[in-house]
Amino acid sequence: MSLRDAEPGDISYLRQLYASSRASELALMSWPDAAKQAFCDSQFDLQHRHYVAHFATADFLVVLHAGVPAGRLYVHEADNELCIVDILLDEAMRGQGHGSALLRRLQQEVRDKALSALRLQVLITNQAARRLYEQLGFVLEGDEGAMHLAMRWRP
Template sequence: MIHAEPLAFPSPTKTPGYLLDAHPGHGLALRIARDTDLPYFRALYAASRAPELAGMPWPDAAKQAFCDSQFELQHRHYLAHPAPAGYFVVMRDGQPAGRLYLRHEVNELRIVDILIDDALRGRGVGTALLRWLQSRVREQGLARLTLSVAVYNPDARRLYERVGFVTGERTDMHLGMSWPH
């Protein structure tokens, strides 16, 4: 179900200074997301769902419509529950490489969403971002960096564990994880 009103990002006025002018290393930079990034984010989302949909006996147009609908629902959910720390495009060597949505909560920084371009997975991009976020948490004196990972995403879970995240609360669909500083 596609709505007529725009899917605009809110103004980035609440983005903490420690996340601005971000250069996590590994050729990476963070840029505050703009409405013009939505087509890239939509394609990135669809690519992330492609393996799951590969076995579905749907025509390509139906798969695309499904992904478009799911992207819109997810994006609207994120906008309804704003991420005061910011919505970012992960850039690598000047090109979009993923998205990173963060929320600054009491004494913690939460990764609301992290999605890296399939072509760059396994090349250190996620590790560099996570290490950089850990350094920001440490420098700001925050207690922890938190996230939720889908239980059906063992690759991401292994990455998080490799950089020091520990498991916490589990639901049927997600596993809470935190990196205690």
């Protein structure tokens, strides 16, 4: 796996990746496919604008597997910490250790730069991701509103 800066030409892939992350949720809805797609497009656009506005100096990275886009990783360094703004892998890449490898890579970056912590937020409902983070030494630090939990790893 490797990483590269996201480029304008990646927006279509990133939009599709986002939509795939919402597929199981939207499968429960009786909406027509076109409405589901419009909803995902709208949500992606809102999220993307939010990330760019609030994390202007972040690294917006595309995860590559064998040279092919396989996910996204957005990280932002501030206040002597590295923050994972967003991490999302293609469904086919999950459960194979790729996410763990990316997280260990970021933990090493924190060590190399002598930063104080690596932090992230996880959806309260994403128990699989929370278990992974805990296995890698992240500690729950509280909730971030009704939807997210704050977690932090310290070297």
